Amino acid sequence: MLVLNKLEFSHNLRRTLQHVSQLPPLPETTQALLELRNDPNANIERLIGLIEKDPSLTAFIMKYARMSIFGYGERISSVHHAITLVLGFNTALNLTLCTISAGCFKLPNDGALGRIRIWSQALTCAALSSELCQKMADKHLINCDLAYLNGLFHNFGHLLFGPLYPREFSFLNNLVSRHPEHNARILQLHTFGIAYDTIGMYLIKAWNLPEEIMIAVAEQHFPDYSGNHAAYVKLIAVSKRLLSNSANADGCPGLETVTLLKELGIDESDAKVAQERICGMQKEFLVIAEEISE
DSSP: OOOOOHHHHHHHHHHHHTOGGGSOOOOHHHHHHHHHHTOTTOOHHHHHHHHHTOHHHHHHHHHHHTSTTTSOGGGOOSHHHIIIIIIHHHHHHHHHHHHHHHTTOOOOSSSTTSHHHHHHHHHHHHHHHHHHHTTOSOTTSSOHHHHHHHHHHTTHHHHHHHHHOHHHHHHHHHHHHHOTTSOHHHHHHHHHSOOHHHHHHHHHHHTTOOHHHHHHHHHTTOTTOOSTTHHHHHHHHHHHHHHHTOGGGSSOTTSOHHHHHHHHTOOHHHHHHHHHHHHTTHHHHHHHHHHHTO
16 A cells, blocks of 8 residues: 655655756667767668667668558568658657666556556557648648657656666556556546656656647647647547547546547548558557567
């Protein structure tokens, strides 16, 4: 049985999160990837060089590119094939960026909040966010590469909470696993006074990642948010709703999903097609998540 003062715990955790020195530093390879992402003269060969330094990362990129959704299968025989034929420079870079960043956290593989489930959710949310972004009427409202990154990073708060407070994380992981009918964020908030979206926001800020990602992660459960980069918040909220098939995935159940789709300029039928397409791939995403977690 876990006994703690919720207000005191929340206060202490926020104080820890505000001190960058107490958070895991951004891996050197991730810093190199960010520099590559911001370099107008960047090329595929430099990206391939960074990926191929890590055998497990090489295997991950190729496995992802072989997914049935792309239709290439075993014809993808190299990282060069994976990037040039399937993923493209930006998607490959973003996948690599997120994978390496997650590697600095130690987390149990099993359970509702285990590494496998977190990765599976991240990959699925990123894929759907990207698909929906491409269906938007106003192509200039959102950068689809950033929308994809938002999906990948949206639940990174769990990855940070685990190493910082292993005993508390173990309790929460068991609690959420035993009560799948309850919202994991609400359980975490009621137990500890703080949830993974806020924790993730501090991490994104400490790593100096784009503001769009920080805001989308922080506000993902509040699609009625109307501040800077509101479209990114609405998009990730819609993605999570469609994946869970419920408006109760966030804190605004009274705000209809169809209304959010209209605000984003996405046709409801297009969203349905994207939802079915990505949900049909969840077993493949789970296999990839298991391999990443080995």
